[in-house]
Amino acid sequence: MDTKATVHVGQYSRGGQSRGLEPVEALDHDMCPKEKLVPGGILEPVTGRAFLFYTGSNKTSDFLVDGLVHWWNERKSNLSEVKRLVINVDNGPECSGHRSQFLLRMVEFADMTQLAVRIIYYPPYHSKYNAIERYWAGLEKSWNGYLLDTVNAVLNRSANFLWKGLRTTVTLLDALYEKGVRLCKRERTELEQRLQRSSELPWHDITIRPETV
Numbered sequence: 001m002d003t004k005a006t007v008h009v010g011q012y013s014r015g016g017q018s019r020g021l022e023p024v025e026a027l028d029h030d031m032c033p034k035e036k037l038v039p040g041g042i043l044e045p046v047t048g049r050a051f052l053f054y055t056g057s058n059k060t061s062d063f064l065v066d067g068l069v070h071w072w073n074e075r076k077s078n079l080s081e082v083k084r085l086v087i088n089v090d091n092g093p094e095c096s097g098h099r100s101q102f103l104l105r106m107v108e109f110a111d112m113t114q115l116a117v118r119i120i121y122y123p124p125y126h127s128k129y130n131a132i133e134r135y136w137a138g139l140e141k142s143w144n145g146y147l148l149d150t151v152n153a154v155l156n157r158s159a160n161f162l163w164k165g166l167r168t169t170v171t172l173l174d175a176l177y178e179k180g181v182r183l184c185k186r187e188r189t190e191l192e193q194r195l196q197r198s199s200e201l202p203w204h205d206i207t208i209r210p211e212t213v
Contacts, residue, residue, distance in 0.1 A: 006036050050163050061094045064102065091204075113210070
């Protein structure tokens with residue numbers, strides 16, 4: 001699970017090559033873009049299935065976990081035998097092992113789905129080993145020759161991208177995501193009681209077990 005750099009929506013050159021008979025005319029600067037989309041993604045390493053979610057708001061912990069919830073709602077009927085979910089992430093600010101809002105939302109996700117969730121963080125400067133980074137590179141290469149001048153153009157280009165022969169599932173999240181959402185000291189203390197941190201790597205290996213209903 002990961003997020004990607006913000007996509008500026010407009011008639012901007014992205015340094016790619018087009019397949020048309022005529023070259024695509026594009027602006028060589030993206031000064032003051034009027035629209036933006038923040039991409040988040042989930043890649044299933046075994047099946048190769050990719051799920052993208054976008055927001056026109058901010059890249060936050062809530063955005064990332066909302067995308068995870070949408071992915072589970074989309075896939076749970078095919079993953080009914082799954083009881084434990086292992087999620088590989090980098091140590092980005094919206095999902096780090098220190099980010100209380102992210103960890104709170106992950107606890108809520110575990111309780112909602114009744115899944116045991118293990119969050120594994122790549123060490124600093126090693127996120128390139130995360131398979132989704134190769135997916136991002138392929139997606140960017142696939143759309144760089146086109147004008148991403150509307151939100152629908154971004155969504156359609158994403159949906160047309162094939163990874164391991166499978167089309168990407170794409171959704172647009174319409175919620176507003178506020179930056180700087182934090183828990184108070186008491187809430188953080190209560191949250192820590194739900195987290196099983198590794199004794200050797202407490203910030204890079206966290207297990208959350210659901211509360212039984």
